[in-house]
Amino acid sequence: MSKFWSPLVRELEPYVPGEQPKDKKYIKLNTNENPYPPSPKAIEAMKQAINEDLRLYPDPNSSDLLNALARAYHLQPNQVFVGNGSDEVLAFTFATFFDPAKEVLFPDITYSFYKVYANFYGITPRLIPLDDDFKIDVAAYKGEHGGIIMPNPNAPTANVLPLSDIRKLVEQNPNQVVVIDEAYIDFGAESATSLVSEYDNLLVIHTLSKSRSLAGIRVGFAFGSPELIDGLNRTKNSFNSYTIDRVALAGAVAAIEDVDYFNETRQKVIATRERVSAELQKLGFKCTQSAANFVFVTHPEHDANLLLKQLREQGILVRYFAAPRINQYLRISIGTDEEMDLLVAALAKLVSIHST
Amino acid sequence: MSKFWSPLVRELEPYVPGEQPKDKKYIKLNTNENPYPPSPKAIEAMKQAINEDLRLYPDPNSSDLLNALARAYHLQPNQVFVGNGSDEVLAFTFATFFDPAKEVLFPDITYSFYKVYANFYGITPRLIPLDDDFKIDVAAYKGEHGGIIMPNPNAPTANVLPLSDIRKLVEQNPNQVVVIDEAYIDFGAESATSLVSEYDNLLVIHTLSKSRSLAGIRVGFAFGSPELIDGLNRTKNSFNSYTIDRVALAGAVAAIEDVDYFNETRQKVIATRERVSAELQKLGFKCTQSAANFVFVTHPEHDANLLLKQLREQGILVRYFAAPRINQYLRISIGTDEEMDLLVAALAKLVSIHST
Numbered sequence A, B: 001m002s003k004f005w006s007p008l009v010r011e012l013e014p015y016v017p018g019e020q021p022k023d024k025k026y027i028k029l030n031t032n033e034n035p036y037p038p039s040p041k042a043i044e045a046m047k048q049a050i051n052e053d054l055r056l057y058p059d060p061n062s063s064d065l066l067n068a069l070a071r072a073y074h075l076q077p078n079q080v081f082v083g084n085g086s087d088e089v090l091a092f093t094f095a096t097f098f099d100p101a102k103e104v105l106f107p108d109i110t111y112s113f114y115k116v117y118a119n120f121y122g123i124t125p126r127l128i129p130l131d132d133d134f135k136i137d138v139a140a141y142k143g144e145h146g147g148i149i150m151p152n153p154n155a156p157t158a159n160v161l162p163l164s165d166i167r168k169l170v171e172q173n174p175n176q177v178v179v180i181d182e183a184y185i186d187f188g189a190e191s192a193t194s195l196v197s198e199y200d201n202l203l204v205i206h207t208l209s210k211s212r213s214l215a216g217i218r219v220g221f222a223f224g225s226p227e228l229i230d231g232l233n234r235t236k237n238s239f240n241s242y243t244i245d246r247v248a249l250a251g252a253v254a255a256i257e258d259v260d261y262f263n264e265t266r267q268k269v270i271a272t273r274e275r276v277s278a279e280l281q282k283l284g285f286k287c288t289q290s291a292a293n294f295v296f297v298t299h300p301e302h303d304a305n306l307l308l309k310q311l312r313e314q315g316i317l318v319r320y321f322a323a324p325r326i327n328q329y330l331r332i333s334i335g336t337d338e339e340m341d342l343l344v345a346a347l348a349k350l351v352s353i354h355s356t
Helices: A007-011 A040-049 A063-073 A086-097 A113-120 A163-171 A226-236 A246-257 A259-282 A304-313 A337-355 B007-011 B040-049 B063-073 B086-097 B113-120 B163-171 B226-236 B246-257 B259-282 B304-313 B337-355
Strands: A080-083 A104-107 A125-128 A148-151 A178-181 A202-207 A220-223 A294-298 A329-333 B080-083 B104-107 B125-128 B147-151 B178-181 B202-207 B220-223 B294-298 B329-333
Touching (some): A007 B226, A080 A226, A086 A113, A086 A226, A086 B007, B063 B080, B063 B220, B086 B178, B220 B226, B304 B337
Antiparallel strands (some): A080 A220, A294 A329, B294 B329
16 A cells, blocks of 8 residues: 555455466466467458558557448447457446446346446446346346446356347336446357347447457457447547557457358357366266356366366366355366367366265 | 436546548658657567467566566666556556545646546646746645646657756655656656656656657556556556557567667657757747657747648648647657658748748
8 A cells, every 4th residue: 555546546456367377388278268369361460560650650540440340240330439458448338337326237246347347436336146047137137226237148157148138128227328248249149239229228348359369469349329439439538549559450350350260260169168068067067058168167076276276286277266156166268179178187087086 | 418428428528639641641740650660670579479379368467568678777677567558557647646636736738638637537637837938847846736747858848857857846745646758758858767766756657659669559658666556557457457469568578679779760850850940940930949759839920720731731740739828839740851851841831922
């Protein structure tokens, strides 16, 4: 604690991301990265962008990327916002739509950065409990409040809400913004982007970090009505005129346009997830129904935190959250088939050793 | 105005950056970019970074870049903070060190984003007037307040404060953070980075956008005592875990390490500035004493806003601020010698036409 810190900063409880260790080569199943490389077309576009024009600022409006996203999602460019990773888009979202005088609603078990953002902007969260199967009950999200945010699929539970439930959420809260954080949507769930032109209070947030294999270049985006997008731009332009660099812009446009590669790699991830879920269940693990690029698993006889440490010793990183209700679960990102075979073999050994 | 915007966003007056036109090729002297390309070593390092590892998140702590900066500026890594352009570093600085209950002090004529940041965080600015020669009087920056920020050299006036004045500022305000925004320091002024280990309340902010010719990749940094840097990290980690992408990190490290190229290009800019200043004075322009990569000029007989428009018609962009005291001035970035010869020729014609 320093006397030079503002009252705000003294109260912050910053987010802690999954580790990016450098000490040795791990099988990295802890931060939901994609095991497949970015689109070769994106790689090529970024290489082309490495030239002497890097002396110039990027386009502050990211027009080329807005246009590419609008085309890809059948929207208008004024229904699209882009930022330096979906975390930045989320940070701007909290500032833009959530009134500190009212509570913002999100699930008790969800992306743990939401609480951090709320704290940063002085907004009080009201946590709505998931049911015993970690399902979201949309009926509970209404009444007097300042807005709603939730991931779909939810993280780290991997559960998904059908589009009909999203529609219900948006319709039963016409005076508040409903934010659906679809970071994992491309791995098997139906996107609410199809509802964006229908409702002025729906904001849908996506990222290039998961299904487009581009966590390394930091690009996220939001889809919403022009008035919501306009609000996000007001915030962004009060914070940083140029949030996305020239190389990232070039890579993002090419990645969005390479639909074949996108479909091929996400289908591979989905197939691996289904296979591995079945194998983990054979080992006695209980898995939530996942529509994401990770599984969320627990074993009735084995302590999750102990398994985490044992896997780490064998060079395999997974994620553990020391939080109520989920402290016997592990979140395991879907890697390549080879990586997942090693994971399953390691877990098979660990649970059989302990069972004997 | 939308009913969905938070009270904060309704009150914002966002910053408007200099234009990045796409309609045709201009001589672009309006956003203080460097006319010389980035270091060839930085270009090479970025090309190397375009590979399949872009599927992975970057290092959230940017350790390699902190280490490179610490080595280059003879500091420790825990005295260095990095962000997505110095604008993001400034945004975090306002949140981290300035208490909304107290006024923050900065010059009445300065980087116009400061007012926007203050507004964004609910901080009241107290503007301290420059004297008639646009000089900063450091004696006026003391008493009861919540912090100080100023560019050195100042923008858009280009005037510089000597290091002895910075020392005075820091010493006469031991209980507040003094932020020196040195975006333009490498073009002929003495940096306060040499004072960072001496004072716990001094924060010095730099950018790769000007003297390192890398506006296109968005990297800025701050030097300060470990407790100031720790505060900035708390803010950053409450906003976005991964603010700098893998390509930008690689380019930034290589650019910082290529000292020869850095010195060669900044000396070229300085030489051109000195030559052009003399030529503009021969045309009747009054120039402030510049230690930056731009000049700030006025002509006793010619309206600045009219000159701006006439230059634009001829394909030359410069910057004009419709603000009190400086609305008869133009800010002209230093381009290549060829570009500046065209600028001087255009202005020579414009001022002689009007004088006849």
